Amino acid sequence: MKILVPVKRVVDYNVKIRVKPDGTGVELANVKMSMNPFDEIAVEEALRLKEAGKAEEVVVVSIGPAKAEETLRTGLAMGADRAILVETDDTVEPLAVAKILKGVAEAEAPGLVIMGKQAIDDDSNQTGQMLAALLKCGQATFASKVELAEGSAKVTREVDGGLQTIDVKLPAIVTTDLRLNEPRYASLPNIMKAKKKPLDKKTPSDFGVDTAQRLKVLKTEEPGGRKAGIKVKTVAELVEKLKTEAGVL
Ligand code: AMP
Numbered sequence: 001m002k003i004l005v006p007v008k009r010v011v012d013y014n015v016k017i018r019v020k021p022d023g024t025g026v027e028l029a030n031v032k033m034s035m036n037p038f039d040e041i042a043v044e045e046a047l048r049l050k051e052a053g054k055a056e057e058v059v060v061v062s063i064g065p066a067k068a069e070e071t072l073r074t075g076l077a078m079g080a081d082r083a084i085l086v087e088t089d090d091t092v093e094p095l096a097v098a099k100i101l102k103g104v105a106e107a108e109a110p111g112l113v114i115m116g117k118q119a120i121d122d123d124s125n126q127t128g129q130m131l132a133a134l135l136k137c138g139q140a141t142f143a144s145k146v147e148l149a150e151g152s153a154k155v156t157r158e159v160d161g162g163l164q165t166i167d168v169k170l171p172a173i174v175t176t177d178l179r180l181n182e183p184r185y186a187s188l189p190n191i192m193k194a195k196k197k198p199l200d201k202k203t204p205s206d207f208g209v210d211t212a213q214r215l216k217v218l219k220t221e222e223p224g225g226r227k228a229g230i231k232v233k234t235v236a237e238l239v240e241k242l243k244t245e246a247g248v249l
Contacts, residue, residue: 001054001055001056001110001111001112001148001170002055002056002057002058002059002108002109002110002111003046003049003050003055003057003058003059003110003111003112003113003114004059004061004101004104004105004108004110004112004113004114005039005042005043005046005058005059005060005061005075005080005113005114005115006039006042006060006061006062006063006097006101006113006115006116006127007035007036007039007040007042007043007060007061007062007071007072007074007075007116008035008036008039008062008063008064008068008071008116008119008121009033009034009035009036009062009064009065009067009068009070009071010033010034010035010036010119010120010121011026011028011031011032011033011034011120011121012031012032012033012034013034013037013120014032015031015032019220019221019222020220023219023220023221024217024220025217025220026220033067033070033071034071034074035071035074035075036116036119036120036121037116037120038115038116038117038118038119038120038175038176038177038178039115039116039119039176040078040183041116041176041177041178041180041181041183042114042115042116042174042175042176043058043060043075043078043079043080043183044078044180044181044182044183044184045114045143045146045174045176045180045181046058046080046112046114047078047079047080047184048181049112049146049148050079054148055111055112055148057081057082058079058080058081058082059080059081059082059083059084059108059110060072060075060076060080060082060083060084061083061084061085061086061101061104062083062084062085062086063086063088063092063097063100063101063204064085064086064087064088064092065087065088065089066085066087068085068087069083069085069199072084072085072199073191073194073195073199074186074194076193076194076197076199077186077187077190077191077193077194078183078184078186078190079184079190080197081197082197082198082199082200083197083198083199083200084104084199084200084201084202085199085200085201085202086100086104086202086203086204086206086207087201087202087203088203088204088211090211090212090213091213092204092211093211093213093214093215094122094124094126094127094130095126095130095214096204096209096210096211097127098126098127098130098131098134099134099207099209100204100207100209101113101127101131102131102134102135102207103206103207103208103209104202104207105131105135105171106135109171110171111170111171112148112153112170112171112172112174113128113131113171113172113173113174114146114174114175114176115127115128115131115173115174115175115176116128116175116176117141117142117175117176117177118175128141128173128174128175129141129173129175131173132172132173135171135173137169137171137172137173138168138169138172138173139168139172139173139174139175140153140155140157140166140168140172140173140174140175141157141174141175142157142158142159142175142176142177143155143156143157143158143174143175143176143177143180144156144157144158144163144177144179144180145165145180146174146180148170151169151170152167152168152169152170153167153168153170153172153174154166154167155167155168155174157177158177158179
């Protein structure tokens with residue numbers, strides 16, 4: 001079985017985000033970019049399934065600028081076999097990403113697609129669900145455990161206040177939650193080897209997808225700063241302030 005893993009190039013999670021002075025978006029010039037953390041978890045899970053003999057090939061795919069090749073090379077250095085870059089300089093919204101991934105999935109016929117539950121730049125949490133709908137296949141979102149059986153997958157999902165275990169028929173889409181695994185670091189020899197692994201280049205038009213945007217960002221703002229605190233002398237004063245000023249009692 002083949003596993004397809006979509007990986008997105010996003011601003012590194014350690015970077016302090018700065019909003020552009022004109023509010024049209026966030027500053028991306030000279031900012032460290034990395035693989036979306038949930039996608040690293042997806043690559044790791046695919047590799048573990050391959051190592052357990054449940055899959056033969058792991059293919060990583062990214063839709064983005066030429067520099068997304070670095071993100072794909074990271075996936076290859078972790079252990080993926082092959083990469084596909086669907087190159088575009090436009091910002092591609094989740095629906096168009098899902099349509100492109102549908103094209104890739106139809107060409108590659110994976111038994112399983114494992115992807116992040118959410119990209120940390122747009123926080124959309126949409127692509128996996130839309131891809132499942134477009135492919136008319138099952139989906140198991142927010143996975144914290146994945147077990148493959150013959151023709152199906154048993155997936156434990158993190159839901160409000162607990163865990164839910166479902167059985168989904170393959171091919172299916174699984175989206176990863178934080179606790180699914182801890183991704184490995186790529187070793188230096190594997191980083192060197194990754195440079196020689198195959199990377200195919202495509203464009204959205206190869207899949208007949210129009211990436212024109214449907215949404216317009218009206219405004220981007222920094223979170224409001226925290227107000228300075230105050231000291232109170234007595235518990236009674238604290239309770240009074242919580243009642244009358246904070247309005248929490
Ligand atoms: P989102 O719906 O944007 O929050 O993204 C959810 C998941 O879809 C991500 O974790 C990725 O696995 C995948 N994804 C989103 N955008 C892209 C992209 N441009 N290239 C590859 N995968 C993507």
